[in-house]
Amino acid sequence: METTPSTKISYIFLCSLVLIFSMPWSTRAQIHDRFLQCLHSRNNDSISQVIYTPTNSSYNSVLQSSIQNIRFISPMERKPLVIVTPLNDFHVQSAVICAKSNGFQIRVRSGGHDYEGLSSISYYHQPFVIVDMRNLSGISIDTESKTAWIGVGVRLGELYHAIAEKSPNLGFPAGTCPTVGAGGHISGGGEGTLTRKYGLAADNVIDAKIVNADGAILDRKSMGEDLFWAIRGGGGASFGVILEYRLQLVSVPSIVTVFTVNRNLEQNATKLVHRWQQIGYQLDRDLFIRLLITQARSGQGGNLTVQVGFQSLYLGTVAKLLPLMQESFPELGLRREDCTELSWIESALYFAGLPTGSTVNDLVRSTPYPKNYYKNKSDYVVEPISEVALEGLWKRLFEEGAEAGMLILSPSGGRMFEISDSETPYPHRAGNIYQIQHISSWTEENNANSQRYIDWVRRVYKYVTPFVTKSPRAAYLNYRDLDLGANREGNTSFAQASIWGMKYFKNNFYRLAHVKQEVDPSNFFRYEQSVPPFSSS
Template identity: 40%
Template sequence: MEILPTFVISILAIILTSPTIASIIPTHPQTFIQCFSHHSRLSTNLSHLLYFPNTTSYSSLLLSSIYNLRFASTSTSSPLVIVAPTDESHVRATVLCSRVFGLHLRVRSGGHDYEGLSYRSYNQNPFVMLDLANFRSVTVDVEHGTALVQAGATLGELYYKIAEKSPVHGFPAGICPSVGAGGHISGGGMGNLVRKYGLASDNVLDVKLVDVNGRVLDRESMGEDLFWAIRGGGGASFGVILSWKVRLVPVSPTVSVFTMQKTLEDGVFDLLDKWQSIASKLDEDVYMEAAIRAPMSNGSRGVEALFNFQFMGGCEELLGIMEEKFPELGVEAKDCKEMSWIQDLDLGMNVDGSASYSAAKVWGKPYFKSNFERLALVKAMVDPENFFQNEQSIPPFGGPE
């Protein structure tokens, strides 16, 4: 006769007097601790892994990487427990125990999350937050042109680790160093190298992910459908991303940059029109963007634009390109600066949490376009009960409308 684990017996005893299984955690946190211990390796002392609202470090950990202060308010819902894993088995245990207690799971990697979807709940449903701040190692293999980056590492940490090994290798992702690699890459990941090397997700070779059943999968074991979905469809809809294996790309040892500010008096609208007509036709080593904003200086009227340029090469060559393709901008040698690649880098909602496929199409179709239905089909295949969900996650496909 098989003996039930202690935590199961505890849950069965408590649930008889609780209105819902999710309501057990606030009053009986020990039941979650017992479940977590049962499913994870090592560690008899879990105080550095599990943080409940009544523990002293709970608030500081929750607020440690909240960039939108709106969500620092006590009026928004907070996790019943924060898990800060240091081992794969801790992630697996978090997934399994969250399911046992009927709790939603929010996953925070770098925490650069202005919508608050990784650490807050708009719909007030009880949830567990998995904070991957301890999963931040980066291993660079210049010989094979690859890097292994854990989901909690920031883009800045990835870039600096690459630069330590090679001044002529990089990774095509975003320019903000505090963005977490886990969420950024799974959402596509656009940066200044996009014209030459594509998105960050285009340069993923392999991945390690914990699925809804607690299995640790790689590209081979998960299959190409799921591997496709998590590279642009958002990993949090399909599982917990632990790490990415990415392809490094060659970069120039010298990068040239300049920024030009133009106002109404400078003919900013004509310049923007010209920028739109030539930007896609320039050499793929040129990245050019325009940021339109209200004037920052007192007394100015209308709008102004900042034209930002990056070129994989020296200023002399860039100035030649600008003179030929965009002389109206008036770029001069004094405007251009040369630096290394690493120096340059240093510089819709499901309100009730239970949106159907047809309801989510309202925002999903415009955002993901023709990929939305395929993403929903993959979701139905790997997480049919929609355990991995937030207000902007992919819902499982529900069949014909």
């Protein structure tokens, strides 16, 4: 039988179950007790209120509250022996020191949106603790310097709301989902509607605080430029526990314009998508147009078709947008009535996809919409896909499982083409005209249905192989995908980890591994897709 990354992960998990349940209960209890004793000895009683063990009545609710992909809420998943929800930096420092001294792994959780659940679960047999950063959610904004210090437990919606309360003309270039935690999002890059104008979230970080593998709390000056480079796109959890980021805020106009124009196959969608590929990345950098592609019912007879939503943010008024669109993309036929003028914070609400009637205050809610099961993958494209190949792709949207599917095509260009591939660990810059996010999202609990939807997204991913980047086939770290490969139990070699690492980071993976060797040579901060020390074998 052919061994795939998924079967390897399953094998690791099964072995883990055997090892865990073969460990004497007294041994597990001793490890657990020593860890708790260590925490209490460093904090007196102040930490008791933020420790959750399986004997606590709140344990399951705290564990599950931040797991956004409910594929990983299952009795079969390994659970942490302890969850710590720190109230301050010293609590985090203590958790790191006590975990390391007692043989615990650490899983760091900000918003819990890791696509493969790795901030909440582990496929390894070693006992682990979740350090859930939800309480480290302070926001301090200085409008004069246009900067903000934020705790990594801040969610993007909270960040946007806090900025808008201080100034309607300041914003931050990050993602569209308001419940995503800033910590993981920024440390993996952070793409959004302002990316073409200002780059990634990580490109706009000017300082940070982190707890390293020795338990020391470091800022940019004391951590050094190599580690500061690594945690701005290389995934912070490989290198330590990030506490705070200092952000450079960006200017936004008082009025922005949004629109979503839907076109199906009967309305020339194929030619419009082909044209968008040619011009989307070359548009004025104040104009962002992404595509949302789904299966739909046509208005003519209700037959199945493919619908493409052209969804846009323009940093300016309708009066300026319409002539720009007429010049750049007249084929779309944008009309004034398609457009809505908003404030920037209202545009964040628009892209969040919250229910009709929601207000900007709903951006600060931690659970604004129901959780789903999902499996996502990613690609980057350097040349337009032909109309013939697009028609082949549309056929996949009529297959079994496609009803749960969506493709999101997000343009690059603008500021992204001006930043070098090695400026941060995120390498997908000049030459990449757009990114594809392959999505399968469903609500049924039936395992057979789950596999049907997962199989569909993998088939689509396989179909587009000839049309996307090669050597390596690139992927986006924040769209975590264990199909790409995973580290084995213990210390994985750099060569073995390169199977997936080069896809996320290209040649920046070498520098990341050298930084890891310098700051965490014992590989304490490790997980299924963590960066290994360069010398590991």
